[in-house]
Amino acid sequence: MSDTTPLTRRGALKCLAFGGAGTLFALAGGVFTPIDLAVAAADRKGTAALGKPLFVQISDTHIGFNKEANPDVAATLNRSIDIVNGLPEQPALIIHTGDITHLSKPAEFDLAQQLFSRLRTTEMHTTPGEHDTTDPTVSEYFNRFGKASGNKGYYSFDHAGVHFVALINVLQFKPGGLGTLGPEQLAWLAGDLKGRSASTPIVVFAHMPLWTIYEPWGWGTSDAPQMMEQLRRFGSVTVLNGHIHQIVQKVEGTVTFHTARSTAYPQPAAGEGAGPGPLKVPTEQLPGMLGVTSAMVVKHPSALRLDDTTNA
Amino acid sequence: MNLRQLLVPSVQVLLLVAMAAVVSYATAAAAPEGSTVVMAKDFMFAPTSLTVAAGSTVTWTNRDEEPHTVVSEGGLFRSAALDTNESFSFRFEKPGTYRYTCSIHPRMVGTIVVR
Numbered sequence: 001m002s003d004t005t006p007l008t009r010r011g012a013l014k015c016l017a018f019g020g021a022g023t024l025f026a027l028a029g030g031v032f033t034p035i036d037l038a039v040a041a042a043d044r045k046g047t048a049a050l051g052k053p054l055f056v057q058i059s060d061t062h063i064g065f066n067k068e069a070n071p072d073v074a075a076t077l078n079r080s081i082d083i084v085n086g087l088p089e090q091p092a093l094i095i096h097t098g099d100i101t102h103l104s105k106p107a108e109f110d111l112a113q114q115l116f117s118r119l120r121t122t123e124m125h126t127t128p129g130e131h132d133t134t135d136p137t138v139s140e141y142f143n144r145f146g147k148a149s150g151n152k153g154y155y156s157f158d159h160a161g162v163h164f165v166a167l168i169n170v171l172q173f174k175p176g177g178l179g180t181l182g183p184e185q186l187a188w189l190a191g192d193l194k195g196r197s198a199s200t201p202i203v204v205f206a207h208m209p210l211w212t213i214y215e216p217w218g219w220g221t222s223d224a225p226q227m228m229e230q231l232r233r234f235g236s237v238t239v240l241n242g243h244i245h246q247i248v249q250k251v252e253g254t255v256t257f258h259t260a261r262s263t264a265y266p267q268p269a270a271g272e273g274a275g276p277g278p279l280k281v282p283t284e285q286l287p288g289m290l291g292v293t294s295a296m297v298v299k300h301p302s303a304l305r306l307d308d309t310t311n312a
Numbered sequence: 313m314n315l316r317q318l319l320v321p322s323v324q325v326l327l328l329v330a331m332a333a334v335v336s337y338a339t340a341a342a343a344p345e346g347s348t349v350v351m352a353k354d355f356m357f358a359p360t361s362l363t364v365a366a367g368s369t370v371t372w373t374n375r376d377e378e379p380h381t382v383v384s385e386g387g388l389f390r391s392a393a394l395d396t397n398e399s400f401s402f403r404f405e406k407p408g409t410y411r412y413t414c415s416i417h418p419r420m421v422g423t424i425v426v427r
Contacts, residue, residue, distance in 0.1 A: 067377045067396070068377070069377070102379065102393075102395075103379055103392070103393040103395060104392070104393055130415060130416045131379070131393070131416060133415075134379070134381050134392060134393035134415060134416065135392060135393075136390055136392060173413070173415055173418035177418055177419075178418075216419065217417075217419070218417065218418055218419050274354035274355050274356075275354065275355030275376075275378070275417065276355075276378070276417075277355070277376060277377050277378040278377050278378065
């Protein structure tokens with residue numbers, strides 16, 4: 001379910017030289033084409049010709065996690081930050097798709113913010129994960145990152161002609177169920193999208209998948225179909241999330257769904273094992289399973305393309 | 313020395329080790345005396361349904377590497393995120409059926425029946 005890019009022998013050798021493979025998604029005429037990032041990274045000129053870097057997605061930093069699967073999540077986040085800071089052209093925005101912390105503790109949030117402050121790109125947008133909202137008053141996240149949304153958790157903004165929508169789907173769990181957006185948020189979204197031209201590229205991001213990847217593990221959002229109805233008329237829609245710590249992608253008409261890797265620790269593929277806990281892998285394999293996603297605006301009409309890069 | 317003689321002391325040693333482990337766990341987790349323990353392990357509460365007498369204290373201990381929470385459906389109790397081997401206790405005063413879930417993994421559900 002992860003990187004499925006067919007590779008030439010030469011491309012495969014380049015990937016091995018980088019130690020891990022990422023995936024790049026190029027969109028043309030409403031369809032994304034996955035390209036291995038290691039190949040793209042080896043060809044800076046060719047990559048630069050594809051467009052202007054717009055944003056980098058980081059996800060599931062889980063600051064505070066210290067178990068065997070990765071005893072030093074600050075170090076792997078730092079490595080991801082180094083990769084971003086080393087991009088030849090800095091992205092305009094950073095989008096964090098949640099689980100900033102592991103246990104919602106103030107010290108974890110403080111350390112995360114301290115680490116993020118090293119990013120050369122200073123504009124950061126966030127949405128919380130369920131790990132960020134376990135404190136009894138659900139206030140630690142909102143005290144630090146709630147301003148953009150008036151403490152609601154959902155908000156929108158525009159950048160370079162792209163309309164970005166941050167959604168929150170980790171506050172209204174029903175026992176045994178999936179994530180939920182809720183009627184209030186869906187009504188807000190309808191109002192937010194109303195009157196926007198169908199040619200406006202839309203990026204929607206939330207923590208839990210906005211499409212059902214694996215229901216038994218809660219890898220989905222119960223009322224996401226109502227959200228999809230509202231997005232269907234747009235010519236270019238990119239839906240991003242974190243939560244599952246691995247890359248899964250799907251293209252459905254004009255909508256591309258993409259889940260990001262974690263910068264902290266990998267998780268098993270859907271249904272493998274008792275549940276979605278930390279996956280222990282040999283140390284040398286870990287960097288190849290962590291990473292960041294960056295996106296570029298391509299000068300093609302209404303097109304976004306995404307790159308995944310690993311920490312290897 | 314026959315097989316039986318060999319086995320018996322080993323079993324005794326094992327029991328002692330096991331008892332020591334239980335004692336040290338109880339100290340570390342500071343579980344209130346006489347409480348009933350529900351474990352969270354492998355993304356399940358066990359037992360999923362527990363019946364206790366009114367006035368009992370129930371303690372949940374997380375035995376997974378992933379954190380879990382204990383959040384009652386009606387809002388009566390709510391733990392912070394419990395990391396590995398951390399515990400949460402709640403004293404049930406009134407008879408009734410109390411359903412709870414883990415807010416991080418909402419498919420984890422359990423019930424406490426208070427008689």
